[in-house]
Amino acid sequence: MALQQVLVVDDEESLRWVLAKALGRHGLQVDLADCAAAALDRLQHKTYDLALLDIKMPDRSGLELLDDIRQQWPQLPVIIMTAESSMKNAIEAMKRGAYDYITKPFDLDMLEALLLKAQELVRTRHEVERLQSAVKEQQRSERTLIGTSQPMQEVYKLLGRVAASDITVLITGESGTGKELVARAVHQNSNRLGQPFVALNCAAIPRELLESELFGFEKGAFTGAAERKIGKFEQASGGTIFLDEIGDMPLELQAKLLRVLQEREISRMGGNRAIPIDVRIVAATNQDLQQRVATREFREDLFYRLNVVPIQLPPLRQRPEDIPLLVDFFIQRANQEFHTHIHGCSAAALQGLQNFTWPGNVRELENTVQRACLLSQNQVLQLSDFPVLRDQSDPVEDDGLETLIANKLRSALLQKEIEEINDLYTMVLEQMERPLLRIVLEKTRGNQLRAAEVLGINRNTLRKKIRLLGLEAGRNDGVTTEPT
Structure with a gap:
């Protein structure tokens, strides 16, 4: 420099x-x-x-x-x-x-x-800083891209094919799947290693400031512009600019970004000089950009300019086999950062972590493990150290209710000899029907007509079951009778 x-x-x-x-x-x-x-x-x-x-x-x-x-x-x-x-x-x-x-x-x-x-x-001095930054970036990339599952192997293969070129990459995936980590991996494995990696979250900056953040401005460009400011594109010169949450970029700014992609030059706000830029563009979004194109919220021409090489990141629930590796990594990081002394995770806790759906993906898993490491009084993390697992009351998979019932039945039957049990089928059905009807009647505020519709049965059938199951005594269950 x-x-x-x-x-x-x-x-x-x-x-x-x-x-x-x-x-x-x-x-x-x-x-x-x-x-x-x-x-x-x-x-x-x-x-x-x-x-x-x-x-x-x-x-x-x-x-x-x-x-x-x-x-x-x-x-x-x-x-x-x-x-x-x-x-x-x-x-x-x-x-x-x-x-x-x-x-x-x-x-x-x-x-x-x-x-x-x-x-x-x-x-x-700039060369020393560049080399130090390169080492830190390499360490960060190596530390955080974790997973041996088939979906992650496909991501690694694609990274290997595109990293060495300057081709534009669009990373898609749910929040928390690690899109920025993949963008850094693209940069670290490219010929631009050691040059700047500049990240900008398009959703985190007010739209009136986003243009100046991207392109900079000249002194006097607007009220308060006391000095020239260099934008992110110029800061990333020679390196990579990562545009996160690109789907939230305002339409008027999308047109200017399209011009940058086409012309490879920018103009600062308030300036009249075109400034050539040499940057690689990597974008990311958790939105369906094709859907936003259909609703005219995202420019179609910009979408095709960005979507040269798409990389789709799998959600964590689709790669549960990676969770033990991630948990181990997050425990080691917590031990280093917070001076904790956690030696691992119990088999039951690990199984619970793998069975959970993780709507917040890897980010949520990291926060959960970090909290457990800080608060646990055990050297090995137990199921009780994870409130997100302990407090689950709703099934998290399509067969979750069936599994829950099976576990309850198995537990009840273990306490009795099978010879002592008679008419088990009727007994189980009655015990299932009573709470089911009670909950539906509560939800419909005792409206039997609506409850019958919800249950998919005839209203007369519902009335008969209410009587047989003792749900109308004292009308304590919110049961009401509609006029016929």
């Missing part, structure tokens, strides 16, 4: 003017300040690549300002300027962390040589 933004701080107006002209000829954007207070205000509102400070200023010395900069912006190279070429000043400036020192009056060629040195320093 090249040296771009420079701050010059000097109380001499003529010198500020000369430096602004000289630096501007090298393609640098120069901001000026006439005192330490003005310089600090500039630094609070803008990022600079280099600062040139006069050592003598009306409010505070350049050395004191250098101390502030070293504390708040330690990576900013600072060149000290002074008319006093004393050894004391030179030593003091370097001791306090100045990048270099130059005396007035100085030759502009000497200043240019210093700028070239500073440029190399900035480039080296």
Whole structure:
């Protein structure tokens, strides 16, 4: 990354003017300040690549300002300027962390040589940051994409086929399935590894701010735009931009995004210059974009531009065999982050976790395991450590009610010898009918006509069953009789 933004701080107006002209000829954007207070205000509102400070200023010395900069912006190279070429000043400036020192009056060629040195320093620091970011991204990607099930194997295969190219990818799936993790995996396995990965959730930003977040704006573009702002597309230069929840993007902005995809250039708000961009676009949504196209809530041409390679993520309920791996990973992470000492999960608890439907998918499972690790008094997590499983009162599968009844019957029969039981069929039917009729009558507020419709039986049949099952005594069950 090249040296771009420079701050010059000097109380001499003529010198500020000369430096602004000289630096501007090298393609640098120069901001000026006439005192330490003005310089600090500039630094609070803008990022600079280099600062040139006069050592003598009306409010505070350049050395004191250098101390502030070293504390708040330690990576900013600072060149000290002074008319006093004393050894004391030179030593003091370097001791306090100045990048270099130059005396007035100085030759502009000497200043240019210093700028070239500073440029190399900035480039080296950005390269170090890039490599550190790449390592962190690689670790994050390796840590979080977990699963050996067949549905996940299909996802991995598709990732392998598309990652190395710059082709646009659209990731779809329910909330919590890990769409951003897949987007990061695409980036990490591409030729753009080490370049920026910039994520933006289109649903989390008000529509009036979304355009400026994506494309940036020029100074004065609107009220409050005091400085130029670089948007996400420019921030992602050379890397990947991940547009999450793309289905929530307003229609008027969809047209501008389509142009970006077609022309590979953007324009900042308030600007009149087209800026070429080199980014890979990965989008994601939990919505049915084809349905939104049909209802004219999403542009058809944009959909086809995004949907070059679709990756459909399976919900967790379709890959329960991955849950033991995920649980183990989340337990290990909790132990590291919260200093807990959980050694695993009991077989019963693990079976319960695999049988649950997980409407919130992997994200919900992670939160559930994390909570259990924090609150459990056991070294091995038990079924009782998971309220989401313990408190289930409704069946979670289509055959859940049948399984529940079977378990109850099995438990009841185990307590009796089979020879002691007579007329079991009638007994079970009566015990099933009584609560069923009571619940339906409660739901219909005792309206027998409506209850009969719900049950799918004749009203006279319902009345007979109410009488035989003792549901009308004292009318405590909310039973009412309609006039015939």
